[in-house]
Amino acid sequence: MAKKNWNDYVAAHTVRATFMSSVSASLPDGMQFDNNKKKLPTPYGLFVEWANANLTGDWSAMKVTGGFYISVSEKQDAGVIKNKFGTTPQAKKTPASDKTFGINYSDSNYSALAKSLGYAI
Template identity: 50%
Template sequence: MPKKSWNKFVGTCQSAITFTAKVSAGLPKQLQFDKNGKKLPTPYGLFVEWAEASLTGDWSSTSIRGGGFAVSVELQTDAQIVMTTFGTIGAFQKTTVSNRTIQVNYKDSDYAGLAKKLGYQL
């Protein structure tokens, strides 16, 4: 499914599960392009590429000031895909995003592995 705008999604999908991750807002200067000249996405952008290829239901994401992002999914099956692929840190958190928010275990050090899985040549 294509990504929906954040405000529209959260306004219509009250039972969505939201995942957050703390990652760098950008890449080091030496990591701007892969070996084939493809521009490398930020850690958040790479997660969005993975989500576009992996999630089947409605979803949305937004960056969080200072680094990190939130991705919200409507389907429990998509939530399970996120949790199985990346793992989680703890249980539901009290955040300003939603009362059904879980921190996903996606971090900067996971970038290279995920980039390779998505076809980037590092």
């Protein structure tokens, strides 16, 4: 399914799994295009591309200072995120959710994820 507006999503899904990641808001200088001249997305934008391609239920993501949150309504989609990126063992309370798990997606994972989505890096 496609990404939903955060407020509409939260209102519609009282049961959801929420994850967070710490990534840069922009790309490093000189890394605006791949080798095929395709514009590269920000680390958040790249994750959203991955989510669009891999999640099947309703979901929403929101960029915040220092990273982003993503919330999914389907247990299967939570499993897809956990299996792909790994999560912190303990959930913590955040402004986005009472139970938010950290995912192991950071700036250092950008190139590998970009290559898996077809960017020539």
